[in-house]
Amino acid sequence: MKQVLITGGCGFIGSNFVRHTLEHYKEYRLINLDKLTYAGNPGNLTDIENSPRYRFVKGDICDADLVRKIFAEEKIDAVVHFAAESHVDRSITGPAEFIRTNILGTFTLLEAAREAWLKNGDSTGKEYRFLHVSTDEVYGSLGETGAFQETTPYDPRSPYSASKASSDHLVSAYFHTYGLPTLITNCSNNYGPYQFPEKLIPLVINNALQGKALPVYGDGKNVRDWLYVIDHCEAILTVLHKGKTGETYNIGGNSEKQNIEIVSTICDILDEKVGLLPGEKARRSLVTYVKDRAGHDRRYAIDATKIRTELGWTPQVNFAEGMRKTVEWYLDHQAWIASVTTGAYREYYEKMYGGR
Numbered sequence: 489m490k491q492v493l494i495t496g497g498c499g500f501i502g503s504n505f506v507r508h509t510l511e512h513y514k515e516y517r518l519i520n521l522d523k524l525t526y527a528g529n530p531g532n533l534t535d536i537e538n539s540p541r542y543r544f545v546k547g548d549i550c551d552a553d554l555v556r557k558i559f560a561e562e563k564i565d566a567v568v569h570f571a572a573e574s575h576v577d578r579s580i581t582g583p584a585e586f587i588r589t590n591i592l593g594t595f596t597l598l599e600a601a602r603e604a605w606l607k608n609g610d611s612t613g614k615e616y617r618f619l620h621v622s623t624d625e626v627y628g629s630l631g632e633t634g635a636f637q638e639t640t641p642y643d644p645r646s647p648y649s650a651s652k653a654s655s656d657h658l659v660s661a662y663f664h665t666y667g668l669p670t671l672i673t674n675c676s677n678n679y680g681p682y683q684f685p686e687k688l689i690p691l692v693i694n695n696a697l698q699g700k701a702l703p704v705y706g707d708g709k710n711v712r713d714w715l716y717v718i719d720h721c722e723a724i725l726t727v728l729h730k731g732k733t734g735e736t737y738n739i740g741g742n743s744e745k746q747n748i749e750i751v752s753t754i755c756d757i758l759d760e761k762v763g764l765l766p767g768e769k770a771r772r773s774l775v776t777y778v779k780d781r782a783g784h785d786r787r788y789a790i791d792a793t794k795i796r797t798e799l800g801w802t803p804q805v806n807f808a809e810g811m812r813k814t815v816e817w818y819l820d821h822q823a824w825i826a827s828v829t830t831g832a833y834r835e836y837y838e839k840m841y842g843g844r
């Protein structure tokens with residue numbers, strides 16, 4: 489049995505990864521270290537919390553003593569590091585927490601791994617892995633054409649992407665300087681179950697269901713390359729199993745969409761599934777163009793040739809199917825949405841979008 493430290497396993501991608509891995513990869517025991525910030529919800533994992541192959545530890549990745557203790561107690565073989573502050577808009581209004589968690593937190597984990605695996609440990613015959621989950625946003629913004637490759641120079645433009653870029657550089661430095669067996673994945677925008685409704689897709693689903701305004705930033709023509717979250721989880725597992733240490737792998741859905749297309753698709757699926765709004769109004773009528781995000785990256789697109797040709801990963805869920813599954817999941821989990829959009833979320837929403 490391999491012992492894998494998951495950080496941020498109560499968030500969106502982390503909780504999907506924990507559930508998917510426990511179900512499909514019986515050789516792993518997962519230790520989930522999560523601080524339970526506003527974005528972390530233990531309720532995302534109630535169905536598996538009693539699994540003998542799962543342990544939850546509430547704590548901060550910046551807490552060096554705690555992280556060191558987990559490495560010693562659990563004899564960690566691999567780390568899959570998700571924990572981060574992840575929302576660009578929040579990084580604009582409050583960057584400090586992004587610097588702390590994303591940079592200092594990653595540094596703390598790297599130091600604990602170095603101590604356990606290289607300084608104190610007997611690495612003979614062991615295949616340790618430190619997989620750092622990162623984003624395509626580190627590459628900056630594209631024009632009308634082209635796609636990010638692993639060799640694209642870093643050009644982060646928001647406090648979020650700058651903090652992730654910084655953490656990527658630290659991970660890479662630990663490989664080159666100390667020989668820590670690291671892997672980095674840079675993935676495009678994810679969507680699917682359990683995404684916190686501050687991000688575009690769940691926010692729009694939630695508002696459209698309630699007949700509230702759908703805030704579209706700027707002209708709505710910014711482009712993101714969307715990937716269904718379980719495809720991302722499988723890509724991470726593929727890199728964990730077959731990736732070459734010291735390497736970076738880009739992960740993307742080959743599914744570029746303008747934001748306005750995303751919002752319109754959600755409206756149409758909901759109109760079909762739950763009927764039009766009162767007065768026979770289509771949900772597209774709720775679209776409200778609002779002030780653009782500061783420094784809003786225009787377009788992201790991923791060239792995933794390397795992971796496809798070298799490791800054999802390709803996405804399995806196409807965009808139309810993934811969006812339908814996602815909208816259905818939110819329709820079936822309205823109690824979940826209600827539970828995560830209470831007090832602090834309402835305050836955040838008021839501040840961001842006013843009375844809309």
Ligand code: NAD
Binds near residue numbers: 495549574677684
């Ligand atoms: P999320 O915001 O939904 O979840 C983050 C999790 O980390 C939460 O459970 C939170 O409680 C935990 N956390 C935050 N600070 C912590 C700390 N100091 N110590 C311990 N736990 C802490 O994020 P997500 O969307 O699931 O993203 C996960 C990772 O994937 C992030 O590193 C993000 O940069 C990366 N990523 C996300 C996307 C995307 O589209 N969501 C795309 C590419 C890469």
Ligand code: TYD
Binds near residue numbers: 677689705
């Ligand atoms: P988001 O889900 O925050 O992801 P990211 O900024 O990491 O790409 O936003 C996706 C896109 O949707 C981005 O171009 C900003 C835009 N957006 C809106 O137009 N309205 C919204 O209310 C939100 C949250 C995002």
